[in-house]
Structure formats: structure tokens, C-alpha cells
Amino acid sequence: MHRIAWLVLALIPVDLLAADLNEELLTAARKGDVAAVTQLLEKGAAIETKTAYGQTPLYLAAMNGHDDLVRFLLEKGASPDVTDTFYRAPMLTFAITRGHFATAKLLIEKGTGNPDQLLPQVVQVGNVELLRALLDKSRPSQAALDSAYEGAQQRNQVGVAAFLKKAGAREPAPPPKIDPKLLESYAGNYKSEGAPVGIKAFVRDGVLMMQAEGQGEFALTPKSDTVFQFAPAQITVEFSSPSSFTLRQGAMSYLFKKAVTQ
């Protein structure tokens, strides 16, 4: 009993010390301080320690565009395949959306992420160099390549579209004709437990349209009787019945159900 008490007492300072070191490591990583990170790792801080939201030192360095530190941590073996617990986003997504393209390139060259999910993000920002790095490192599916190409064309991203074409993207097939009655059956107000806003679906001039609350409306291109796309934002909508659909955008997927009017 006496010995256990001593053991507990001896352990507490070590745990506290480790916690402090890890906290310092996260702060240093956020600031991009390579020297401090080096020292803290040598003192025993954990390279995969996490914030309350699941961000590792590499994650923090990547989302803040600290290229030198990202390179250093990758060399030290830090995992680039970390997804945070709040937004459920990989570090590469933040690097891309915050415009840290050099950082994003480092991560892509490391081979992180699913190329089918990454391609729309890279195409969206229109950075050809990043696109080249992605296609050099991985091979997205033909469907993802075709969809990205269609989106680039619709956004008039001439350089990106040409690059995708050269990489094997095919010209989009003419949209199939959908029975107007089936199209009308999709109209209505939809809600999802996972998505913060509802979506209104309606038909205008024979085209299925959607509008999320507080956002602009967009026209969907049919791919089949049940699958529709809005290529510029890489949105795919798949109806499982006239009262529910799954909306996919990048890595995100939401099930929407038609709301019952009160």
C-alpha cells in the first residue's frame, strides 16, 4: 500500500511534465517555430500529441502554412493522414482552402488523402502546379477525373481543364432526358440531421434546381434518373426515392429527407 502511494506520487510529476511539453509543442507548431519543436521533441514531447479537436503538431503547422516545419515533421515521421474531430477535415483541406499551396504540395507529395476526394478541392482553387503534384502522385478514378473536368469547363478554368484532358478526362456525355413527372416528384423541402441548413428542390424550365437556406440557387445536370450533378462545386445528388437524397461534396456526405410541412 505504502509502495503504491509512492509510485502514484512519483508518476504525477512525470505526467504533468509530459502534458506541459506536449502543450508547448502544439503552441510551437502553431507558430511554425522549428527550433522550439526540435528541442521539445528531443525532451520527449509526443509528435502525435493532439489538441482538444484532434489537431497534431503537423496539422497545426500545415493549416498555418509553415512549410519548413511541415517538411521537418514529415521527415520525423509525423502522420499526414490526420482528421480533426470537429470539422472532420484532413489537414490538407485547410492547407488548400487557406491558400497554403506550397504546404499542400508537400502533403500531396507525401501521398496523403483519397485522390477522388482531393481532386475536386485542388481543381476548385485552380492551382495547376498542385494539380500536377496530385496526378503525379496518385491516380483518381475515371469518374472523378471526368467530373473534375466538367467542373473546370463550367468555371472557365481553361488551364486546369486542358491539364485534366491531357491526364485522360473524357468529354461529358450529353445529359439523359428525364421524365418530367419523375423530376417533379423530387421537388420539395429537405432537411438533414447532419447538415446545418435545409435545401429546397424545385423544377424550373424542365431543370431540377436546388437552393440551400441563405444561399443562391443552382441548376443540376442529370447523369441518370436518380443521379444529378452540380459540377462547378463538385456536388453530386443521388435520390434513393422521391423523398430522400444523398448529397456528396468532397469527403462530405449528407442524407436529406423531405420535410413534412407543418
Added chain:
Amino acid sequence: MKRGLWLTAMFLLACIGSWAADWPQFRGESASGVGAGVNPPVQWDGVKGTNILWKTEVPGLAISSPIVWGDTIYLTTAISSDKTQKFRTGLYGDTDSSKDLSPHVWKVLAYDKKMGKLLWEQTAHEGVPRTKRHPKSSQASATPVTNGKVVVAWFGSEGLYAYSDRGKLLWKKDLGLQTAGWFFDPDSEWGVGSSPVIYRDTVIVLCDRQKDSFIAAFSLKDGREVWRTARAEIPSWATPAIVQGEKRTELVTSAAKAIRGYDPAIGKELWTLGPNSEIPAPTPVSGHGLIFVTSGYAPLQPIYAIRTGFSGDLTIRDGKESSAAIAWSKKAGGSYLPTPLLYGDLLYVVNNSGILAAYDAKSGNRVYQQRIEGGGSFTASPVAAAGHLYFPTEDGDVYVVKAGPKYEFVAKNPMGEPMLSTPAWAGDILIVRGERHLFAVAQSAP
């Protein structure tokens, strides 16, 4: 004797008149947002001057709201030496801070309610801001508070300042660096937003920041710290609410880790409730024996109707939506920035894009949901008076909607500049702060 009675009656009427016209803090008495006017303006044009009693230019850039006591309007502002600064309006989700760290001057201003004339101004602080601001926020975002004798202004990292009603500095306090920003990346600084409130002879300030959060009460007389309670919290922006229940008075805060009730006299925590969304901004409002708390940063967008007088952990278990302490709750529908409005038997909740939902306050049943006219960007909180609801927008219009169980649009009133501040009522006069001007709107103004 008879004359004595008349005098008493006259005195009471005078008191009621004065009380009714005062708007002492963010959203007025108890943060209700409800004005006592009987003939408020419904239609006006701030650009053409129709039904505008007066309009005056306000220096600087700030989203703090005007407050009113007697014939005086109090306002705070932060004047950047970079004169090109303005709000970045619209619906967007960027987390980055404004880049403006040029020298600023922080001021408290007092205006005459009837003419809009500047009565006095005091410089509280000068220097480079110690933290950055959100592009939609400002370096003077907290609304001042007054009891008619003392006016307290809270400028976050630049300090807490108390002035007499005539503008004499009574005391000031440095409450430390207020690092209020994105929970996910503390380098994205947004600035403070919670406004101080007065309870008895103290002013209460909520300091939820990246580290060492606390709530504290200071003596109105000399700034002495009366109590301080540490909070295991990250940054939050909601103003605390003083709620008078049947059994006791509660100080209610809405923050990311929990909604909490305190004893406002000593700062003792009475109850907690969760979950809440990660970036809480709307202020709790109360009525019908209930405290309504909303927040709306996805994915959690809760609305809670909390009964007063309970203690302990009030969190609802097992997927239920109500309990002894919680009259009703919803997992979705809470607003992100605008504070809800309890007016009559209905709780009105407007989201950032102008979708207005009305709920039966007692049952939580949704009565209607409707986009207000053309929608837009809604940051300021709505206010109400004489059967009408008023919604200022970043797009430069104040929408007026009839209160009641059926949505009825009344008017779209252009102001010619973005509005991110919540308006104040001064009796029948609506005091509106735009990006550059303060307007007094009144029915049949010349």
C-alpha cells in the same frame, strides 16, 4: 391629502415615463429587445430622410449598440488611423482576422436624444490594438451599460472604463489580454463581443478567452473587484443575462462548454447545461418563467427553454427533449449571431440569412418559418415595439414584420449603409447605428 395623492400619482407617472424610455444595456432592460413605445416608426427612408428625426456621423468603426438614459444616448467607438477600414459584410465563413493593427483611439460618446448633438466625448485609450478583430467585428464591440449615474464601457484588452453621466472618468481596470477568437486556431483573433451588465451596485463582465477564462463583478463606485469566478471555457461572445425568477435572481451565461447559471451577488455557479455550439454569440432572454438560450455554429444549433430556480447539471439525458428543468429544447434552429426575441407568447429566432422562425414560447411548437422578404445578411439582433418586429441587415435595410402567429411583412426601410449593431429604443424613437452614422427614426419626423 387629495393634493398629496395627485403629487404621488404625477411622480409615479414621471418615473414610469423615464423608465419606459430608458435602454440601459445591450438590447435594453433584461436584454429583452422590447421597447415601450406606443407609436414607433414603421416606414422610413434613411437615405432620403423620410421619418428621420436626425442623423449624425459617428467617427470610427464599431458594432457596439447605443444605449439610452433619459435624454442622453451613450455610444462607444474605436477610431483606426487607417481611414479605409470598413466591415466586410455578407454571408461567408472565413476565419481570418482583419489585418488592421494601426494605432486606434477608443472613445465613449454622449449624444442628445432629441437633436443628435454631441454632448461629450472622452478618450478611454490610445494605442495599437492588443488583439486583432474579425472582419465583421470591431475594436469596440461590447455595448456600454448604465444605471443613469455611471456609464461603463468595456473595450476588451484595452480595459474597462467607468464614467459619470457627465463624462468624468471615475475609474478604469485592465482585465488583461482578451484573446477571443477561433477555437480551432487561436491565431485567428476576432475580438471580444460580450457586453457588461449591471446588477445592483456592481458591473459584471464575462471574459471567456483562449486561456484562464473568468466572470467577475466590480463595484460601480470604485472598480473594486467584488467577486471573480474562474471558468473552464474557451472564447464566447454572448452577453450574460440577469434573470429574475420566482425564487431567486440568476446570472445566465451561454458559452461553448456549457450554459451556466450563477448567483449574481457572489458569483457562485448554480447550474450547468450542455451541449452548446462551439461559437456562442446570442444573449439569453427570459420570460414566462423560462430562460431561452440559443446558439448556432453548426453542427449543434440548440434552442433551450430552461425553467428558473433549478440547480446542478441540467443536461438532458437519453435523447429526451425536456425534463423537470428544461421545458423544451431543440437540437436545430438556434441562431448563430442574432439574439432571439421573446415578444408576447412567441419566441422569434432569425438566422444569419434572414430565415425567421416563430415558436410558441411555452411549448416550443414552431408556429411558422419564413424567409424575411429577400433575405440578406443578418448579424444585428431584432428588436420589437407596438406589435412590430425590426430586423436590421448588413445589406443596409431595416425590415419590419408584424408580430403574431402569422408572418406578415410590413416594410423594407433603406438606411444606405450596413448595420451590424442592434438598435435601441428611446420611447417611440428608434436609434439605429449604421457603419458610419447614428440615426434617430421617428414616426412623422420632419
